[in-house]
Amino acid sequence: MAVQSNGRFQLDPTKASVLPLGPVQYERKYQDELNNILRLYFQSNDNVNGALLGISGGKYLSTPSGSFISTTTQNAAVINTAYSVTLSALTGTANSDVFIGAATANSFPSSRVYAPNLGVYNLQVSLQFENTDAADQDVSIWVQKNGANQENSNSLLAVPSAHGAVDGHVVAIRSFFLEYTAADDYFEIVWATDSTTVSIPALVAAAPAPVTPSVILTMHFVSRL
Numbered sequence: 001m002a003v004q005s006n007g008r009f010q011l012d013p014t015k016a017s018v019l020p021l022g023p024v025q026y027e028r029k030y031q032d033e034l035n036n037i038l039r040l041y042f043q044s045n046d047n048v049n050g051a052l053l054g055i056s057g058g059k060y061l062s063t064p065s066g067s068f069i070s071t072t073t074q075n076a077a078v079i080n081t082a083y084s085v086t087l088s089a090l091t092g093t094a095n096s097d098v099f100i101g102a103a104t105a106n107s108f109p110s111s112r113v114y115a116p117n118l119g120v121y122n123l124q125v126s127l128q129f130e131n132t133d134a135a136d137q138d139v140s141i142w143v144q145k146n147g148a149n150q151e152n153s154n155s156l157l158a159v160p161s162a163h164g165a166v167d168g169h170v171v172a173i174r175s176f177f178l179e180y181t182a183a184d185d186y187f188e189i190v191w192a193t194d195s196t197t198v199s200i201p202a203l204v205a206a207a208p209a210p211v212t213p214s215v216i217l218t219m220h221f222v223s224r225l
Contacts, residue, residue, distance in 0.1 A: 011051055014044045062118045065100030065144040065220040070215035072153050084111035084144070085127070085189040085200070085215055098219045101186065112186035113217070124175045125189050126216040131159040131168040133197035143176055144188045147159045159198050176194045179225060189217070 017037050021029055051057055055204055059187075065153030068087040087100045087110050098115045115121055137167050142154035153176065160168035178187050191200070203212035 009170070013050055014041065014048055017041055048050075062096065064097035064115055064119075064219075065221065066095040066100075066113070066115075066219045068095075068100055068113075068215075068217045069213040070200075071202045071211070071213055073202050074214055075108060076191075076196055076198060079194050080192055082190050082192050084109065085125075085191060085217075086110045086111070087215060087217055108186070109165060111188045113219060114184075114186050115180045115181050115219065115221070117221065118180045118183070118185075120222040121178050121180060122175065122220045122222050123178050123187065123189075124173070124218050127172045127174075127189075127191070127200055127212050128203070128212055129159045129170050129172060130201045131195070131198050132162055133168075133195055135161050136168070137161075137193060137195040137198045139172070139191060139193045139198055141172055141174060141191050143178070143190065144177070144190050146185060147188075149190075159193075179224065181225065189215075 002003070017040070019037060020033060022034075035215060046129070067090045068089050069090045072086065072088075074083070074086065089095065089100070096120075097117050098113065100110050101112035101114065113123070127141065129139060138156060138158055140154055140156050143150040155172070155174055157170065157172055159170050162168050174189075179185045200214045201212075202214040205211045
């Protein structure tokens with residue numbers, strides 16, 4: 001076990017030792033040295049296994065994850081039309097082997113979420129909706145994989161109407177289990193509305209609250225396929 005520069009503990013991986021060649025004839029000294037090398041190796045393995053299988057073993061594991069936001073207001077120019085939710089990297093949050101298209105060398109659309117380590121992931125998304133109309137308006141939210149709609153992934157909700165001089169607001173929070181089965185797979189959150197008065201706005205800080213991103217999205221590795 002070693003201490004990193006940030007003060008956290010990290011398990012050092014075990015490494016098999018090079019065993020010395022044995023003499024032609026039996027020697028007690030050689031046998032003792034060999035047993036000592038093997039003892040240290042097995043002891044190292046026991047220490048790592050004990051730490052990982054203990055009650056706090058999860059703190060030593062590093063799994064793919066990502067956290068992203070959008071600070072841009074996203075509008076629907078045409079009603080009942082699918083629009084992909086765009087994202088940007090969340091400053092100050094460590095992303096590990098999960099990234100959005102804009103972060104790749106090929107600069108794919110920033111709505112695409114990639115995870116090159118194949119497996120099952122939990123995607124959670126929060127969308128801040130606003131409605132400037134005097135009537136409630138409907139919004140649909142669903143998932144696409146590689147541009148194709150995922151069955152049974154849609155949610156329908158009503159965005160409240162404006163009241164007085166205050167626009168209507170609602171936050172939609174959704175969670176999905178997604179399977180990445182190929183290295184170039186990507187998922188997108190898609191939305192559509194029956195009124196152009198509905199948008200996904202980014203709101204400035206208003207004391208005592210900080211800035212409100214239009215979108216917050218996190219992705220965590222759950223298991224291999």
